[in-house]
Amino acid sequence: MSGGGAKMVFADSKERFANRVADYVRYRPGYPAAIVDLLCEECALRPEHVIADIGSGTGLLAEIFLKNGNSVIGVEPNAEMRSGGEEYLKPYATFRSVAGSAETTTMDTASVEFVIAGQAFHWFAPDAARREFLRILKPHGWVVIVWNDRLEDTRFAQEYEELLQRYGTDYKNVKDSYPEMSKIQDFFGSPDFAARDFPNFQLFDLEGLRGRLRSSSYAPTEGQASFAPLMADVEKLFHDNAQGGTVRMEYVTHAYFGHLRTGPKA
Numbered sequence: 374m375s376g377g378g379a380k381m382v383f384a385d386s387k388e389r390f391a392n393r394v395a396d397y398v399r400y401r402p403g404y405p406a407a408i409v410d411l412l413c414e415e416c417a418l419r420p421e422h423v424i425a426d427i428g429s430g431t432g433l434l435a436e437i438f439l440k441n442g443n444s445v446i447g448v449e450p451n452a453e454m455r456s457g458g459e460e461y462l463k464p465y466a467t468f469r470s471v472a473g474s475a476e477t478t479t480m481d482t483a484s485v486e487f488v489i490a491g492q493a494f495h496w497f498a499p500d501a502a503r504r505e506f507l508r509i510l511k512p513h514g515w516v517v518i519v520w521n522d523r524l525e526d527t528r529f530a531q532e533y534e535e536l537l538q539r540y541g542t543d544y545k546n547v548k549d550s551y552p553e554m555s556k557i558q559d560f561f562g563s564p565d566f567a568a569r570d571f572p573n574f575q576l577f578d579l580e581g582l583r584g585r586l587r588s589s590s591y592a593p594t595e596g597q598a599s600f601a602p603l604m605a606d607v608e609k610l611f612h613d614n615a616q617g618g619t620v621r622m623e624y625v626t627h628a629y630f631g632h633l634r635t636g637p638k639a
Contacts, residue, residue, distance in 0.1 A: 394457040398431045400584035402521050404491060405571040408628050409441045415567065416515045416630060422486040425509060427475045427502075428493025432458035432468070434519060438489070439465040446485070450474040476501035480509045489517040495550040499560055507633055517630045518557060521573060524623040529614035533622075536610065540603040541591040557629050566631025573624040579611045582620060
């Protein structure tokens with residue numbers, strides 16, 4: 374993903390979620406608190422450490438660190454998503470947000486101990502983001518990349534995937550941009566990083582499943598010709614698979630953590 378590797382470019386990547394904020398806050402999966410425990414054990418994370426959450430969106434990843442007592446600076450380029458995050462995280466006095474991006478955070482040099490990114494890495498320009506992370510990190514600071522990967526090992530999950538492929542406006546392009554282990558390794562600049570996986574899931578009633586789908590950047594929006602047929606198929610999908618009034622969406626949450634290698638790529 375870095376160096377000479379190709380990366381898919383989305384011209385509207387910083388604006389894709391502007392009209393999906395409410396659904397994103399309500400229906401996107403959060404992140405396991407066990408990630409914080411992992412970083413406490415492996416990276417000596419302490420409550421006094423300052424964290425930059427890059428592509429912080431509506432604050433779902435930042436929240437687990439705020440609950441740990443950390444100060445978190447949310448860096449988000451999309452004004453609507455940034456506003457949603459500020460509202461969602463209003464109860465936490467140690468959160469503040471800035472208008473910035475992975476490539477230009479606007480933050481001070483050597484100002485944070487951790488840089489984290491949840492479900493945002495595929496939107497970054499990797500070389501520029503890497504230089505910026507090295508700039509804002511204190512010496513020996515840590516980078517943590519977190520990703521919720523939706524599983525496709527049940528009939529419901531497979532049929533949901535088929536809906537995305539059938540109706541998604543650019544679903545294949547977005548899915549092809551999701552980070553692979555080789556891209557993560559290339560970003561860190563060496564094999565000197567670690568990875569851990571955590572189980573994660575969501576339970577949805579019908580409205581929740583509709584909202585989860587609407588929160589996706591590649592889902593048709595109301596007013597587009599394919600929106601009504603998609604919602605009809607989602608309702609059928611739900612009724613065909615619901616047990617006890619809900620369907621269960623399973624994920625594995627990947628956490629990659631390590632130090633960025635300094636040198637030519639910086």
